[in-house]
Amino acid sequence: MIRILLLLFKAGLVFVAISLLWVGIYRFVPVPFTWTMAGDLLGGRSVTKDWMPLSQMDPDMPRAAIAGEDARFCEHHGFDWKGIASAAYSNAQGKRLRGGSTISQQTAKNVFLFQGGGYVRKAFEAYFTVLIETLWGKRRIMEVYLNVAETGIGTYGANAAALRYFHHDASHLSPTEAGRIAAVLPLPKKRAAIDPHGFVRRHGNALSRYVGVVRRSGLDSCLR
Template sequence: MKRIGIFTLRILAQIILWFVGVSLLLVIAFKWIPVPITATMVMDENSITKDWESLDNIDPNLVAAVIASEDARYCEHWGFDTEAIEKAARENAKGGRIRGGSTISQQTAKNVFLWQGGSYFRKALEAWFTFWIEAVWGKQRIIEVYLNVAETGIGTYGAEAGAQRYFGHSAARLSPDEASRMAVALPLPKKRAVKNPSGWLARHGNRIEQSIAVVKREGLDGCVYD
């Protein structure tokens, strides 16, 4: 029994070392090269449309809109926004619509290295990858990757593919209205309308459009363009 226990521990240690080595290798590689495909894309039942573009070819309006909509403290936190997490926990305890406290960094880690879902195991892996992309990639690369792998519509991934689908032109020139419509659809891209939204979604888009100027004026996107 003792030998079996030692053997099991050795196997577990080898698995852990293998995971650490491979995960860090991927993190380092993706600092420089485009992410070719993700688990979400592989598991998508629809045909996939994607197009990688550098941050220089993505309109700053979209960067500001995403920060305003998803993670206003993006340039301040180190991957985890404890204030947002605590606020989400308090509001979720009251019932009603479930809110998340994930940052852009966490969403990027999930989208690139993991799968969709909310298990504790996946959350633990997400935290691991979030720490390392913050340490290795930095804010500019994180948001560049996020805007290239995020699902922007049914079978559509990345800002460029989304802009072409909805507006018929490049993501390099998005108006504040267009950028805000794309940003508010990101949490539920298969259900939220980008073109001609109505009701709460339209009002939310209007709020985000107004917030774009605030993000730029107050430098909330400063870490992206330093």
């Protein structure tokens, strides 16, 4: 039993060391690939991505992401406990299922983990969320998120989405364009920002209006 415990302890130390190095490297280096991208390739789909630093991206894009995905992004430290409690209550009432994941959690999952996996994956997601909040900071988290998040079938990142849907890069986006890209984020394999219908049109137009609210209210202050 002691030998087994020692082996588990050593394995834990190795995992922590590797994960710290992994997260540390991605603090400075663009993320080259993710497990989700690998899944697309294995499924026979092509992958389109085009990394753009946050400093070059239109500021309305992160504002739209904050409006649509995580209004308290600049306030929390990786976990929005109010949002989690609200989502749990809504789900318990039998309403439309809602998620409580922050942009930080989504980034940790997208970069370091597989999709799915239940509670085990959630535990690792929490671990990597703490690491990126500590080692990266908010601006880097948003930069990585907007470059690796799936924005359509086989399309990753806001810049690739802008090129695909609007035929120009993400350095200049109208609030409507940014809002429609953000509206695709929750279900990218089922939605498109170009010629949107139904939910994407309504939600995208709403987010385009909230972009100004985010700016005026300083909800993006950690990115400036």
